[in-house]
Amino acid sequence: MSDELPEDVITLIDQTVHEETADFPVERGYVWTACASVENGNPLYWDETAAAEITGGPIAPLSMLSTWFRPHHWAPGRDEPKLPLQVHFDLKKRLNLPEAIIAEFTTVFHEPVRPGDVLTTCQRLRSVSPVKRTKLGRGRFWTIDVEYRNVRGELCGVESYTGFGYNREEAAA
Template sequence: MSSALEEEIGARTAALVPKWTGVSLDAGPGDVECERGYILHWAEATENANLLYWDEGVAQDVTGGWIAPPSMLSVWMRPLMFNPNAREQVRPLEMHFRLKDAFELPEGIVTGNEIVFGVPVRPGDMIATKQTVTEIGDVRTNRLGTGRPWTIDVTYTNQRGEVVAVESYRMFCYVRSAS
């Protein structure tokens, strides 16, 4: 049995589901080039003693040179929060925010995340992203509120067009339940 709120959200957003499913956003390259200094600070901050990030000989033997830790992936795609030369403010995972606005679901959480890695990120790489809405689920209610789940796949590519990773975000966006 569905609630009145589920029915209202379902009716209001039903036509949006096919309109948004499959839509992609080319977010372009991030604002920061992969640099060795960033890699060292990340390895230091996370106390990552993997010799791939500390010993050039090991890095050369194993990966053909320096690489960034896979856990740094999102560092390279994030826009700077302040940039005096920026024409417009682009948020990380911009497609998610556009969906929230279109569906009028102001709250959201990430319910799952999966990453499949491709070629490693190397110093000098500029990472671009393409965000694609792959699924929008049915309206449902849980302890957080009433809304819809959706999945956005983010494809990361370097300046050579090589796929660095594909990351799938599963989210639930909702209107809070009245207390």
């Protein structure tokens, strides 16, 4: 593996890529199913009056932000399955790092997601480290932000992923 970062990867840093619109709108049935599965009785998700008083209407739980963008494995007319976090897979391929883990994940929330919203998302590569050696192998760390916006263009949240792509056969002793 070359220690030099390819120019096309350097050019990708801080660029917006993989802009997409969700395949389906936010719906309360998904919210209720998710809340029921973990016995989340927060009235914001169940009670119209409480939601109206507290948040100006129904909202989805913060933890469901990426739910609205998890692609279905199959859809009519789609030849290949969609992958979430496409930049991660692009980097693995481009840098010839077949193995990868997500080493850190954070989310910053902004505007609430509401039933009926159709979210849009984009991905942004924030950084790629020099070559590092870890117990997993020799590779690079990268940080990717995924931004989510509602139909009004308001920022709903940003997920930040730090991944480590590596070659297992070069693992440290």
